[in-house]
Amino acid sequence: MGKVLMKGNEVIGEAAIHAGCIYFFGYPITPQSELVAYMAKRLPEVNGLFLQAESEVAAINMVYGAASAGVRVMTSSSSPGFSLKQEGISYLAGAELPAVIVNIGRGGPGLGNIQPAQSDYFQVTKGGGHGDYYTPVLAPSTLQEIIELTSEAFRIADDYRTPVILLGDGMLGQMMEPVEFRGIEEKEFKEKDWATSGTEGDGPPRVITSLDLSDIKLEERNNRLQEKYSMIKKQEIKVDSLYTEDAEYIVIAYGTVARMVQSAIEKAREEGMKIGLIRPVTLWPFPSEVISRISEDIKGILAVEMSAGQMVEDVRLAVEGKTPVSFYGRTGGVIPSVEEIYEAIMKLGKGVTA
Template sequence: MTKVLMKGNEAVGAAAIKAGCRYFFGYPITPQNEVPEYMSRELPKVGGVFLQAESEVAAINMVYGAAGAGARVMTSSSSPGIALKQEGISYIAGAELPCVIVNMMRGGPGLGSIQPGQADYFQATRGGGNGDYRHIVYAPASIQEMVDLLMESFDVADLYRIPVMVLGDGMIGQMMEAVEFKEPKHRELPEKDWITDGTKESREPRIINSLFLEPELLNEHNIELERKHKLIEELETRYEAYGLEDADVVCVAYGTTSRITKNAIDDLEKEGLKVGLIRPITLWPFPFEAFDKINPDCKGLLTIEMSMGQMIDDVKIASNGRWPVSFNGMAGGLVPTPASIIESVKEIIGGAK
């Protein structure tokens, strides 16, 4: 299969169209602007619709409408823009509608900077909107993985009737790599017998809503959502792990930060140090079970992030007091270096000089 050299953001658009996305609603913000630019040019060629909304708030509510009509629909933005979409994301989750949301993270808080970051972990995994809801969160570490996960995301969203977020960063969005657009693994999907596709005499009217005025109905609805969340935790958790059984230190990193961490681990192995890695591919559901495979005599865990420390909370939960948890982080556009990771690992082992 032929590989194509593409910028990450443009690869996002190409993968979405190949996966059957025909509607895109968004609003420009750096560093993801090439996504709507690509979609504005390419979607009409396949009979799709691109619309630049007047705001991020308008865009996510357009996604709500298209998803409710049964369309494959996507939006993309970056950190402050995703913050503005949070109310709409909560409504979409409450109404059990499928859609795909791409967040190319930048440094924050506030307007922050246009440089890459990973400071939206809490926002993505805890749900920045109101209520008891979750959405699946993928964290690709390369443009190829971004393409693969994005193409699968539309099927996953349809299967569970849930928003799926693909969480990248400025580096994945802006760098270029060779990618191939493989045929995605298609899932057996149920008929969309809930969509609002026009009044028909042969059936009862369909209403899509997240409002439940009767407390008993709301309670039942939230219980059903939680059952779905548990099923997703059971079936959709993903991670990459190696070297856990005999590691003296285990690093935990996701996204492009994990690639930097792998370089550091390779250098440490040349020195005879045993260092493992857990790379969450789904940030939610978080791969807690991966930590049960760690060497019980491990000296400690090292969380590496492009933030001031957010995933570290889940790592501490996963550790459950079995190992001390340390942190190596940079934020606001600065990136952890292999040298800094090596130093942190040696401090845990007790061999820092």
């Protein structure tokens, strides 16, 4: 299969199928509805199961059931719909069930609008639902990268028995780019000897639950989860960098915003400014050590987001006061232009912080 022109939402669906996911439970909400429609069409063609649930709450609980049976399963939504899934995501984390949840973010808070935004960062990286849990979060910046990271999301989910979030925005979901489903091979899935798929009398019954009425047993579960999260932090951090070798300043951005930042950086470098880009690919775990190390040798950092300033808090924690951190953001679905980012970069070079 050569290159094909596809919309971002559709790329996610096809990439999931290539990753072995043939079960999908979802509910339409702009700007991710094309993903739901794509899976409704494609899954019957590959002997899969698509079901449009009556709500986002129903969809995430159907995911819980399918994941319990040991199959690769996915659901998707956009910001307000994703909020409705939080209780179910907490249940998935507590029961240690692998699943992939896609969030194609839009402007908020509240119903907001259908324009792209990155204002769900706190929600996806800090737990979102109740209890002491985290979900690995992958943030692609191109449609080609979606293919790689969708496969990675299912791999991480299975390896660690955890829900994983694939985070995009309305721009990524709606744009069209040529993509190639290259290097995708049939994968041997790990045997899930914990799944409620029936034991046929060979061994004790398998029970999956997040309920522990004993405080001691629930603490043991929490300790096991924290050990798992520590392992994920050590092994699953992904970060991309550009022009950092000689950089005196660094811009940090993720997702589609990083693409505009790159154009602004290239313009600034043409004028002699030594500036580089760090793009977190995993938002959780966050590449704190990478940022901490590089902050020791530079004059300043600029965080750029389509939000009022959320990722910037993790940047400042990583920097630990070693260098000034400034911020530039647009909210409500407004997309920052390359020129705006360039001007913010120029202010950074002059020592102007925000």
